[in-house]
């Protein structure tokens with residue numbers, strides 16, 4: 035059977051996927067807002083262990099259609115290793131449609147386009163990339179380890195390799211002072227990448243992280259749902275995309291929205307304008323339903 039090690043995180047769209055921990059923790063593990071793997075040393079797991087888990091899943095779980103390779107940064111593992119894991123999955127699950135993983139900017143920088151294309155041909159066809167912001171000062175504050183122009187460069191390596199990218203933007207990370215710049219610069223970076231999917235999450239200072247300590251010290255200001263909606267509106271209105279699916283369905287969001295851009299952009303902006311103009315707190319997902 036599969037014995038998961040520590041807490042396992044996955045994107046909302048991998049809810050019905052088989053999760054395999056190809057790696058444990060995150061090799062970077064320094065982002066100030068991220069508390070997911072602080073207590074978990076980074077490790078690439080042994081192929082033999084994964085093989086056993088894949089064999090068990092093939093006999094016990096039947097029809098596996100999607101596999102998500104955890105934990106936080108599986109793409110940092112060697113290409114030969116990821117290729118073998120991916121091939122084992124496709125051999126074991128006849129109806130498998132895709133294998134995906136999180137990819138840090140550092141992993142995207144390390145992997146060559148040729149390596150990513152090789153993995154895509156083997157079936158590792160989608161990465162989730164936390165862009166978080168397109169604003170350099172915000173990225174620096176978050177200790178993301180990369181600036182906006184390099185974020186665009188490394189993300190484009192993946193799209194050049196034919197990999198589908200799902201990019202995440204963190205609402206509220208610039209605080210009130212940088213809200214407009216964060217929204218506009220994030221829209222600029224996402225537009226330059228033109229990923230297949232883009233989603234927003236609302237930042238929440240998690241205990242045990244530097245961001246939490248900053249919030250406790252009054253150095254990080256939480257924004258309210260109305261302010262975050264305005265930030266989201268600025269972001270969505272400024273996007274210049276070609277066939278990207280947008281979602282704000284992560285539990286942290288106050289407004290669950292979805293659409294394909296640019297087709298649904300006017301509707302999404304109108305929906306946000308309506309909510310902002312109504313000034314009705316009941317327009318927002320209540321705190322108890324945000325699943326944090």
Ligand code: SF4
Pocket residue numbers: 060061062063064065068069070071106107138139164
């Ligand atoms: S790269 Fe991702 S998993 Fe790693 S610390 Fe940053 S946000 Fe967390």
